[in-house]
Amino acid sequence: MYYDLLFDVDDTLLQFEKGQHDALCTIFKTYGVSYEEGLETFQSISRSLWEAAERGEISIQTILTTRFTKWLEAFELEGDGVALDEQFRASLSTKDYQFPGARQLLERLAPSHRLSIVTNGVGETQKQRLQASSLDDYFTHRFISSEIGVQKPHVEFFEAVFHQLPSFQPERALVIGDSLTSDMEGARRAGLASCWFNPNGKPLPSLPIDYVIASYDELERLLQWKEPVRVRLDYFQLEEDKVYVGPKEALASFEWSDSWQQGERQLKAYGFLPTTKRATDVLDFDTRRHYTVTYE
Structure with a gap:
């Protein structure tokens, strides 16, 4: 079904929070700032800058030259913010911060899929981090925002993917990532299937x-799955839609039960996953009917 798998890096393959913790501990200790207080201020500054970059308002270079400078100013400390950012990124690049099972996953997928990286970040830093985790060799292409010149979720980022991957078929590509604002929204704008790592x-x-x-x-x-289907559970007492996606052939063996909760457990046992897209099929527990849905 999917051939091109487009993986985000941070908090999808690599544990960014763990790497950030180790890097910031050293910096905060140097300046006599507690980790909790320093982290809260740094995250507020960094998050605001990255969100501005995702909106296309500032460049990644502006983030690198600004975030630690602003952090020093917040604590009325003297220092070189640019040098601190270089120290921070160097620390991120020296250790293996992969999620447990990440390498084994890529090893199993690589023979049958084309694996690519799609990440917002600094090119050299991201490449070094993947190399430090022994993940880099599994990817045929690496699309990094600092090198493309635009960030996810902008369509222009994914247009680079379309143009540079040989014989690329959008309908056979899947974006896999943890960020709703960059990965999932980017996939939506580009017309690609999306997989939220949650x-x-x-x-x-x-x-x-x-x-x-x-x-x-x-x-x-x-x-x-050869032919996934999206199924909505219908019952008059349900206050919100419950939609799952899974293999169509599994519905042939669906057994009606006394409650929609039991039906939900049955779908999960078949391997169905949550989805937020509109259903193509309905399991109506008021009438015990299974029917398809069409939209205008």
Whole structure:
């Protein structure tokens, strides 16, 4: 079904929070700032800058020259913010911060899929981090915002993917990432299928997403489906839509039960995953009917 797998890096393959913790601990200690206080201020500054970059208002270079300068100013400290940013990025690049199972996942997928990186960040830093984690060799192409000149979620970022991947077929590509604002929104704008990596079980958004996974195992499972179908559970007491996506052939063995909760458990047992896209099929527990839905 999908051939091109477009992987985000941070918090999808590499544990950014863990790497950031190690790097910032050293910097904060040097300046006598507690980790909790320093982190809160740094994250507020960094998040604001990255969001501005995603909107196209500032460049990545502006982030690199600004975030630690602003952090020093917030604590009325003297220092070289640009040098601190270089120290921070160098620290991120020296250790293996991959998620458990990431390398094994890529090793299993590489023989049958074309794997590419799609990431917002600094080109040299991201490449070094992938190399430090022994993941880099699994990817045939690396699309990095600092080198493309535009960030996810902008369509221009994904146009670079379309143009540079030989014989690229958009309908056979899947974007896999943890960020709703850059990865999932970027896939939506580019007209690509999306897979939200959500291991912490965050609430489902209103943004249309094809697949929501909590683990790498679930990614491998969905890649085996030949004809996925989106199913909505219908019952008069349900206050919100419950839509799942899974293999169409599994519905042939669906057994009606006394409650929609039991039906939901049955779908999950079949390997169905959450989705926020509109259903193509309905399981109506008021009438015990299974029917398809058409939209104008």
